């Protein structure tokens with residue numbers, strides 16, 4: 001494993017909204033946890049019998065208090081194990097390991113103003129981002145949409161803390177984020193950030209493009225876990241080993257289960273760390289990442305093993 005692993009204890013478990021749980025994690029054997037900046041995530045490694053569940057979660061606590069970390073987890077409707085375990089089985093006192101924080105969704109420190117757009121559980125990275133922007137005295141506004149009052153987390157607390165800078169929209173009350181108005185007429189140097197369902201992210205990216213925003217002023221983070229597929233086999237060209245991949249398993253998970261370490265940072269198809277060269281492939285490659293360009297995906301000689309898979313019998317990797 002290439003990431004630094006840190007031992008922590010689950011110190012608090014709290015249901016903060018329908019299907020959303022907050023975990024507070026405190027260090028074991030050290031006085032504090034590593035520094036991080038707003039928007040960073042950590043990967044929780046949770047033992048579940050024979051398996052280890054590893055999922056990325058955004059750090060939502062203050063970057064200025066590293067005596068503990070906090071994450072919030074939505075129970076996925078079709079969980080493969082990770083979020084369901086956190087909701088159904090995790091208890092206060094459980095020791096787990098986490099990775100050192102990595103930030104793939106930082107604020108651009110050159111920006112003069114920040115517009116933050118969150119949908120549902122996509123609020124989590126903005127919780128730490130807002131603490132940082134407040135601390136740095138940089139102007140920002142949050143536009144936070146959720147299905148209903150019951151299903152939205154932290155909106156009361158955010159309103160109390162940040163006042164008029166927080167705008168809340170409840171879908172069941174027919175309220176929607178006024179995207180066009182938001183994107184039109186912003187002063188030069190404004191950056192926009194979005195995290196939420198994929199459809200919301202695409203809506204904001206397309207809206208910003210149509211409104212003429214430069215791509216470098218538009219930032220997003222996708223949480224979505226890719227769909228499962230069919231079983232196939234990974235052959236490792238360098239070691240000659242063969243590893244079976246189940247329909248609900250990623251290649252990275254299958255390699256780890258076979259005792260083979262492969263690099264990763266995000267496990268979500270965003271960072272590029274797990275990029276692996278394909279030597280040969282019997283079948284179609286299903287690229288589920290957001291890292292490779294369309295041309296690179298079409299070339300078919302690289303794959304992100306944390307999220308992408310093969311619809312066929314065998315893939316041979318340069319590992």
Ligand SMILES: Cc1cc2nc3c(=O)[nH]c(=O)nc-3n(C[C@H](O)[C@H](O)[C@H](O)COP(=O)(O)OP(=O)(O)OC[C@H]3O[C@@H](n4cnc5c(N)ncnc54)[C@H](O)[C@@H]3O)c2cc1C
Nearest residue numbers: 056057058073074079080081082083124248249250268307
């Ligand atoms: C940077 C980042 C930050 C995130 N932050 C949050 C957050 O703050 N709160 C939150 O609720 N969620 C967050 N997520 C989403 C979270 O990591 C999980 O995806 C989510 O909890 C879904 O859980 P699950 O129960 O389906 O996970 P699991 O049941 O564990 O299933 C997801 C797992 O499936 C495996 N997999 C990946 N690709 C495939 C594939 N093609 N075929 C088969 N298996 C595959 C992966 O190992 C992945 O970990 C974040 C995701 C990312 C990338």
Ligand code: FES
Nearest residue numbers: 267271272274306
């Ligand atoms: S670990 Fe980040 S893209 Fe695979």
